[in-house]
Amino acid sequence: MSKQEVLHRYSQSITLLKKESTDAGISEDEFQKLYFDSLKSHNITAERNPQRRYTKYFTIVLITLTVLCMVYNYKAIYSYLICNLQEYIYPGLRLIRKLSIPFISLFPALTELYQEPCLIQNPFFTVVDMDCWPCSSINNVRQAKNPQPTNQQQSAPFIYETEQSAIKMHTLRQIYMQNKEIFDNEAPKILTNNKFHTTPQDLFENIHIDDKNLYIWKSTNFNVARILRQVIPRPKVVPKFGQSTERFIIIDSSQSSFHVPDTECNFSFLLSLSGARTVQLRPAEECKHQCKSLKVELKESHLLWYNWWYWRPVVQSSSGNNTFIAHVGSYC
Template sequence: MIFKLRRQPQAHKNIGNLQGNWIFCTLPGVMSAKTFDFGSRIDEILRVGEDLGLSSSEVHYVFTAVLADEGKEGELQLSQVPVCVKGAESSKVRIMGKISSALKTIMKVLTCVVIVGVVSCSVISFHNPTKKFVTRNIQDLIYPVMTTLRQFTLPVLKKYPHLSLWYSEECLVPNILFNHGNIDCSTCPENVDFIEISTLQNFTSSYYNTGKYLVVTDAVHKIVSRTVFLENVDIRQEIKTGTWKQVSKYSPLSNTLKEYIGKQLTGDIHIEWKINKLETLHLIRQVFPRPYFIPQETEVALHRYVFIDGPDSEPYPLPLPEFANTVIIQGEGESVFFMLPSRQCKGDCNPTSITLKATQVLFYNWMYWRPERIKSGYSSTFAMSSFY
């Protein structure tokens, strides 16, 4: 298709004012022209060309073709310039331009909000009269604001229930640069063989908040089968909220109780169940009682972990519970834990392995030890808790 641009003879040093979509072709033929100053309108023409999706070389060619032959009167044919943009492509270009403009506006608004927030917080924090004024006047607004925010977030939580876990998390983003300071690693046992003790009486003076570990054989008096507590658990809901995690490379996974109750676990199945709901916590406390040697005056963490493993489950590190003093209660089966020294105690504490049999309880402090469960050839169920 050939497009024609006319120039008036008296405007031989100007180009036509191609108003509107100056190279958007809705009608072939001749476009009328008006004289204007080239320098004052060049930016506008370039912007229009950019909005229509033309490259800089194409726009440059248009200028060159129009101004090349000043002595030639009549019509200038631009038969080889792809300056006609289809309607759909032109519409797409305009939409992208609007989106880009909207994003720039949003970024400007967010930048202003951040700056105002930082300045306001700085003034409130460092200017005592302002701090007192704000504190005094926002007390009555806290409850209605939080109630309104709760009402807005309920639909989101219903659609994404796993987000509710953030509420009960003690740490959302761990500080990888945190240093525990000076830890006295000399309390690690010189003999790597673990000690089995019954009727433990000197726990506070000999083991509490130290690098010593031990196995207590009389803290639990009967085997705790997974059937006891899984009968009252909605596994589908636990999976939906993200507290129940199943891992297996070769065994089929299930979200029903029939695969875990009354049957011997096989293969490499590994289940990690993090308990943070009060009703479930009450159930676990009944089947995994508090070991008698934990001091009565200390605080026990609300969070619990339950691990269920098949005989061929892959090795995995144990998580860090809320408090450093940690107990593992072997409910059924048998587990082997490889005790690795923490980063601060690698030079003073020697790694060792501990075999924990049913009804036995392992105590250690994760400031000194970072255990991993390794393959034992037995299926296993054990609970993990911590205290201050």
């Protein structure tokens, strides 16, 4: 389209717009004022566009150079921040805690996350060049007669008979009913068949004789640990100080195979409260080429001690109909 055609169409548009303004009751002076004001605003916008474009390019270049300098001097910047921010870490965390109180009061269910040592586990975590000599020479699970509190140098798994009295399903139900409010508030979730969660009330008030499920009841609270300590005393192999408040109660009536949950501390124990099952100690992924897989019969009231750093216990399937109830704990 030529310039003459463009000007002609523009002239026609102005004439049509002037006619519509006259029909709307706008005088010629008002129309001229509006027309020239629109030209001025158009000229200002046209003048600002190049400036905005240059500002945008300058900002992008500046950010790119800043990022490159930070990457190049990463170690120096990291060392500087670590050295100068140490004294602000705890005051900052204390401030965050105070600021979160109103939010927690609105959503009290979030308080249970505070007790978790790990919110999200990394399934691909491995230790590079892990030293596997503590388990490389172990060929069986030894039977201990009178074990003493295990020190930090112990790594070979062993089993022994405790003085723990048998705890059946009705005993657990009685403990729950006597402390229902504490359990419902501080240990409200029970993992069922490693798929979904249920509540203690659903477990103990609606359980059936033909129930064939696996229940893993986890607690990380002091009040729950104090209640369980009354019926499950601290095993003699566990030192007086250092036991984790984390507790697992396993109720298995499915007779299927399952992995024993990972504990907070690496010195762990599996105590049979009712029933008997075969437990396979599989070496950790990093040591599976140097260490052997072991099997042991875990009878009622017997305790299996193992180092979680080297062994991963798996309870084997059973052909019996007895419900297997066990307690899992650890210490550091």
